[in-house]
Amino acid sequence: MAASDTRLAVANWKLNPGSIGEAKELFLEIRKEASRRGRVETVVAPPYPYLAELRKLTTGKHTFLGAQDLFWEEKGPYTGEVAASMLTSVGVSYVIVGHSERRALGEGNEEVAKKVVAGLKAGFTTILCVGEGERDTNGRYLSFVEEQLRSALQGVPQRSLGKLVVAYEPVWAIGSGTAATPEDVHEMTIFIRRTLTSIYSRTLADRVRILYGGSVNEENVRALIDDGMVDGFLVGGASLKPRAFGAIIGALHEKR
Ligand code: PGA
Secondary structure, three states: OOOOOOEEEEEEOOOOOOOHHHHHHHHHHHHHHHHOOOOEEEEEEOOHHHHHHHHOOOOOOOEEEEEOOOEOOOOOOOOOOOEHHHHHHOOEEEEEEOOHHHHOOOOOHHHHHHHHHHHHHOOOEEEEEEOOOOOOOOOHHHHHHHHHHHHHOOOOOHHHHHHEEEEEOOHHHOOOOOOOOHHHHHHHHHHHHHHHHHHOOHHHHOOOEEEEEOOOOOOOHHHHHHHHOOOEEEEOHHHHOHHHHHHHHHHHHHOO
């Protein structure tokens, strides 16, 4: 576990909910859940069009705004893209990069690497998602994750590492209802930290928070914290249910 940092609960709303009204309602409920658990940093990453309105509902404490993606250029002929400075101007301070659902739409390691640099340069806490598509018995999934990490971090200088978060999200666990086992998650957190150590140093690697994502819910969250040794979670489905997400924040809050 990263020694000095607060635990992190990130709500990845993906392509939900369907209107700004619903988004506000959900945000307020999550804000209430988070305000009772002050030892956790709670982040909501809604679809882009909701950011500016939700910013008005943030209090600057406990609940923060994240973006689900960003583009590496600042302006120009890039139809449909959103730049870091635009996100900053609507109150975003976290960004998710390299989610497997974006990679499935064609984003490669090279694009992910540019986005990580852009996110860190803008001063965002940048959540880099890595994770294998499937598990095999001869450890190829480990080299796959290592390659994702090494290529994404190519342009990342040592001084930015304090703002980097790595989310281990095995693709087979996302939205499937079956999370990775705490033992598998623990093995991967050790592996990710070892890879970061070999790229940077032990001290710097220890500053990076490592999250798990993939079918986290109120039932499996405690075991994932106790035996998975993670610093928090990236949550999809359960983040649309305030009580379930509140239970996840609560479990992170209670863990000493
Ligand atoms: P899930 O999604 O919690 O619905 O599995 C996690 C994610 O994709 O970040």
